[in-house]
Amino acid sequence: MTVPETTTVKTGRVVTYSLQIEGGMHADTADVAKAFGSALLDRRGWQGVDQVRFVQVTPHQVAKGTKPQMRVLVASPKEVNKLCAPLPTHGDTSCDTSAHVVLNYKLWMKGVVYFKGQLGTYREYMVNHEVGHALGHGHQLCSKKGAYAPVMQQQTLGLQGCKAWPWPKRPNAAGKA
Numbered sequence: 001m002t003v004p005e006t007t008t009v010k011t012g013r014v015v016t017y018s019l020q021i022e023g024g025m026h027a028d029t030a031d032v033a034k035a036f037g038s039a040l041l042d043r044r045g046w047q048g049v050d051q052v053r054f055v056q057v058t059p060h061q062v063a064k065g066t067k068p069q070m071r072v073l074v075a076s077p078k079e080v081n082k083l084c085a086p087l088p089t090h091g092d093t094s095c096d097t098s099a100h101v102v103l104n105y106k107l108w109m110k111g112v113v114y115f116k117g118q119l120g121t122y123r124e125y126m127v128n129h130e131v132g133h134a135l136g137h138g139h140q141l142c143s144k145k146g147a148y149a150p151v152m153q154q155q156t157l158g159l160q161g162c163k164a165w166p167w168p169k170r171p172n173a174a175g176k177a
Contacts, residue, residue, distance in 0.1 A: 003037030003056050012053040015135070017070040018062050022079050025105055032074055032108070035120070039127035044167040044177040046128065050135055070134045072101040080104045093156055094126055096133035103130060107156065114159050125155055125166035132168060 003019060019036055021027045039045065040054055047053060057068040075083065077091030083102045084095035094104045103126055111122040128151045140152040145161035151168050153160075169177040 003033045003040070010053070012047065012051040014055055015052045015070060016055050016057050016066075016068040017072055018057045018059070018068040019072045020059075020074070022073065022075040022105070025074075025076055027074065027105060035123050036072070036074075036127055039124040039166075040131065042124070042167070044169040046131060046135055046168050049168040052135065070101055070131070071099065072103065072131075074103045074105050074108060077104060077106050093154075094130050096130050101130045101134050103127070112156050114155060115164050118164075121164065121166050125151065125164065128166055128168055129155070 017040075019033060021029055021032055041047065057066050062068070073079075073083070077089075080089050080094065080102050081091055083097060083100055084093075087093075087095050089095060089104070091104070091106065094107060095102050107126065108123060111117070111119045115122040115125070132152050137152050139154060140150040142149045142153055142160055142162035147162050148165035148171050149155050149159055149162040150170075151165060153162070155164055165171060167177050171177050
């Protein structure tokens with residue numbers, strides 16, 4: 001599936017990616033591609049923080065043998081469990097493996113309680129957290145209660161007294177990046 005073109009940086013280390021959705025889930029592929037691309041290419045994302053430039057490898061290019069550096073798959077909980085093993089996802093998390101960035105479609109559609117109904121914000125977090133792993137970033141913890149959680153905190157599992165935050169770029173005191 002092709003991500004709609006949006007403004008992106010013109011310099012930086014190139015990271016190629018592809019985006020796929022597991023078949024049979026009745027996902028609106030255009031909506032998934034738009035939301036994924038919006039999060040991936042946002043100025044508050046990894047492009048600005050890590051000085052990388054994301055370039056999509058289209059399905060046509062993949063079919064012709066081009067291998068992206070980062071393969072993103074939106075998958076059912078059952079497929080997430082399979083692809084993320086031996087990590088015990090229990091169908092309730094996403095993951096990054098050496099082969100895929102795996103986004104859990106159940107979470108994509110429902111979000112988690114910690115984001116208080118802000119599904120779009122949770123999707124931004126999902127993309128940025130798992131892509132962060134693919135770029136080599138490990139988990140982090142929130143510095144103090146009431147602060148904004150770092151994107152690499154496992155916010156799907158809880159906030160530990162912090163506020164949800166979907167972006168690699170840290171917010172200012174007013175909560176703006």
